[in-house]
Amino acid sequence: MARTGLLVWSYCLILASVNVVHVLSSTVLPGIGVNWGTMASNTLPRNIVVNMLKDNGISKVKLFDSDSPTLKALAGTGIEVMVGIPNNQMYIVAGDIEDAEDWVKENVTAYLHNGGVDIKYVAVGNEPFLSSYNNTYDNITFPALQNVQKALDKAGVGDKIKATVALNADVYESLSDKPSGGDFRKDIKGIMIQIIKFLHQNKAPFVVNIYPFLSLYQNAGFPFDYAFFDGGKTISDKNVSYSNVFDANYDTLVWTLKKNGVGDLKIIIGEVGWPTDGNFNANNKLAKKFYDGLLKKLVAKKGTPLRPGLLELYLFSLIDENQKSIAPGHFERHWGLFYYDGKPKFPIDLSGKGNDKMLIAAKGVQYMSPRWCVLNEENKNLSMIADEISYACSLADCTSLGYGSSCSKMDSDGNVSYAFNMYFQMQDQGDYACNFNGLAMIVKKNASRGSCLFPLQLVGAGERLGLAYGVSIIAGLMLAFFSLM
């Protein structure tokens, strides 16, 4: 998914945690990793997320940047990491090879010491050729890729760490609606050929994001079952038949690579998953159906008709992100296997054996105090409410209110309260944030209704740091005091 944030968010500082080398439980299928994005109003502390990964036996993670506190939290865990360079930072490495060498030194090799981070890939750009970007990154992506690989080689780690580009499946298309008609999209074909030759030459993988959910979402007539893995419509293509769009999409890529001279290029799925809210096809039940089918396929090592065997992929995603752009759709903030606070959404068995149970929730999560902001029934002035809601929802996340979503079944007062509360929580419960011209009030009774969760904000980095500073100031004063004696 595109990583364009609605609001600017600040990286929170987390004091580096002491990591003990941890033997990972081997219950998760070896090919599976997860995407860990952080575009949320208050993210879970990184060390809590890392412990959650370990508790669930997840041993591969894909990041969208090279955030230093995140890498420090991953140090010593043995978790394999793909770091990323955001599209708007590719210019840092695209021009001068020396700048790329500096980037690699600071953001890769600095972590490769004993007890450091097991970095395996650098994803240069994230879906840089997405049609909606209007070719903005066309000229910069390949030079950036080349420079990063060269810099990795020069640092002596190019054998172990590969540069690649995380691509959306819209870089290729099929002229015949069948996999065998696959080829690169015309406007970027020249660049893509350069890129795949380079990847091939460097034994680096092609990373592609494949989204059956979007096929269903974007095409009204799309056959529902074809988005999942348990049979239904089939299409035949040459001597092969396809019963799901994932295989058909993947093999369209296989054909595309073959036609362009690199039929054996390694493929990794950079993102695959199913959202759970914000659309009538986005819910826990269908997400579970999708993942169950995917996992069954993975454990059977079936691969796709043209590439049987083990599939390597990163699930999208680990945790919901309530500040992602909703330009692609309201579901965009609800791709997590876990809710914003690290609670699992549905039972799943990542070993593929079908022994479904809830994943292990994040431990040690701190919420702000149990206070919710709701409509003040005594003072509801209907003529003012519409403006207040649209103000609240323009700044907070109201994506669960829409048709077919988890909070769509409330009455209109419930809608208003939901919007007010989301704004209040995302403003870290500031008193000023529950006013709305006198239409709102703070309550201490859980305002959640039925399946609609009125969430409480997480304690943010600010408050945590405040505490830490407080302690260190006291410690500092004591030290000063003792040194006077």
Ligand SMILES: *[C@@H]1O[C@H](CO)[C@@H](O)[C@H](O)[C@H]1NC(C)=O
């Ligand atoms: C390392 O990565 C960070 C975050 O992407 C970036 O701001 C910084 O410029 C990079 N370091 C160098 C030396 O390029």
Ligand SMILES: *[C@@H]1O[C@H](CO)[C@@H](O)[C@H](O)[C@H]1NC(C)=O
């Ligand atoms: C791409 O072009 C369209 C149509 O001209 C425009 O609406 C959109 O904002 C552009 N997007 C970007 C990322 O420049």
Ligand SMILES: *[C@@H]1O[C@H](CO)[C@@H](O)[C@H](O)[C@H]1NC(C)=O
């Ligand atoms: C990319 O480079 C070509 C040729 O040098 C140029 O015509 C084109 O305008 C450039 N595109 C962008 C987006 O900078």
Ligand SMILES: *[C@@H]1O[C@H](CO)[C@@H](O)[C@H](O)[C@H]1NC(C)=O
């Ligand atoms: C399809 O047929 C071709 C030869 O015509 C063969 O090389 C290929 O392996 C067959 N594919 C499958 C999946 O059977």
Ligand SMILES: *[C@@H]1O[C@H](CO)[C@@H](O)[C@H](O)[C@H]1NC(C)=O
């Ligand atoms: C409701 O708000 C409107 C617009 O601010 C105002 O003109 C009207 O007097 C208010 N009605 C009540 C009952 O407070």
Ligand SMILES: *[C@@H]1O[C@H](CO)[C@@H](O)[C@H](O)[C@H]1NC(C)=O
């Ligand atoms: C709010 O509630 C009403 C039902 O009274 C419903 O029609 C509407 O779609 C709901 N959602 C929003 C976002 O207004």
Ligand SMILES: *[C@@H]1O[C@H](CO)[C@@H](O)[C@H](O)[C@H]1NC(C)=O
């Ligand atoms: C509020 O109620 C909802 C739904 O019953 C529940 O999931 C949530 O944990 C509750 N929140 C708190 C803080 O008790």
